[in-house]
Amino acid sequence: MCCRLVSEVSFYGLIWRILPGPMALKLFEALILVLAVVAVLFTWVFPLIAPYMPFNENTVGQ
Amino acid sequence: MIRATRAIPQRTGIRAFAGLLGELLVTIGAVLVLFVGWQLFWTDVVADADAAQVVSTMEEDPAAPDWVQPTQARLGDAFAIVRIPRFGPKFARPLYEGTTKDVLKRGIGHYADTSMPGDIGNFGMAGHRTTYGKPFNQIERLVEGDVVLVETKDTYFVYRVTGHQIVPPTQVSVLLPVPDKPGKKATVATLTMTTCHPEFSARERYIVHADLDAMYRRANGVPADVLQVGE
Numbered sequence: 520m521c522c523r524l525v526s527e528v529s530f531y532g533l534i535w536r537i538l539p540g541p542m543a544l545k546l547f548e549a550l551i552l553v554l555a556v557v558a559v560l561f562t563w564v565f566p567l568i569a570p571y572m573p574f575n576e577n578t579v580g581q
Numbered sequence: 582m583i584r585a586t587r588a589i590p591q592r593t594g595i596r597a598f599a600g601l602l603g604e605l606l607v608t609i610g611a612v613l614v615l616f617v618g619w620q621l622f623w624t625d626v627v628a629d630a631d632a633a634q635v636v637s638t639m640e641e642d643p644a645a646p647d648w649v650q651p652t653q654a655r656l657g658d659a660f661a662i663v664r665i666p667r668f669g670p671k672f673a674r675p676l677y678e679g680t681t682k683d684v685l686k687r688g689i690g691h692y693a694d695t696s697m698p699g700d701i702g703n704f705g706m707a708g709h710r711t712t713y714g715k716p717f718n719q720i721e722r723l724v725e726g727d728v729v730l731v732e733t734k735d736t737y738f739v740y741r742v743t744g745h746q747i748v749p750p751t752q753v754s755v756l757l758p759v760p761d762k763p764g765k766k767a768t769v770a771t772l773t774m775t776t777c778h779p780e781f782s783a784r785e786r787y788i789v790h791a792d793l794d795a796m797y798r799r800a801n802g803v804p805a806d807v808l809q810v811g812e
Binding site for chain 2: 528531557568573576
């Protein structure tokens with residue numbers, strides 16, 4: 520009882536239960552999801568925040 | 582009994598909250614680690630591949646329309662290949678017009694308001710010390726007499742290092758026609774390279790100065806001893 524309650528409010532647990540198919544397929548789907556998130560971060564999110572990092576300044580100027 | 586029935590939902594509430602908070606923190610931690618990996622390794626992979634491709638295109642066909650004469654270079658145009666034997670025999674990076682962040686992501690940038698290679702005055706260029714292919718990562722190894730070879734569409738310009746200094750980021754006088762001498766008129770061709778210092782910091786800038794030593798027609802090639810690294 521306690522564990523079902525806890526897992527019901529788990530974000531990753533929710534995704535895991537939504538994923539269809541047997542265990543092996545679920546693992547494969549989870550891997551695809553992780554790779555998709557990494558791709559989005561690498562392609563759009565990180566390039567957007569990188570200019571605010573302190574080690575990317577190389578020029579002299581006012 | 583009453584106490585117990587009250588306590589149970591309360592505890593599960595806290596547990597659920599702690600569980601969600603834990604998931605959130607683990608996610609943030611993983612994203613931060615990914616960001617560091619992206620910044621320190623992936624930007625190098627992307628920029629190195631891009632720079633190698635641009636340089637090989639320029640080498641294969643000097644007449645290529647995308648290799649412009651310095652005088653015709655507009656923001657973002659590649660107009661030279663920079664070779665620094667001290668950084669390794671294979672070190673070759675494209676030199677682009679301008680020093681905006683987008684330009685420096687791809688290679689070395691030419692300060693638009695400074696002289697062009699070979700011209701009397703100070704030719705200024707900036708490059709990354711870390712990340713994005715880090716062309717100037719080994720700048721501290723440069724010593725007096727080291728060659729900085731700038732290869733434009735028709736000419737090799739051989740600059741030799743005269744010295745370095747570490748300055749605050751606001752010290753734009755290093756780029757004056759005669760570095761650090763406001764109002765003085767230039768009589769020789771010099772080169773000034775800027776990058777960040779210390780590594781991974783924006784606190785200061787590492788500056789290397791060089792003088793033009795020789796020029797060769799690109800068609801005739803460059804003497805082998807120019808590319809040799811001194812002790």
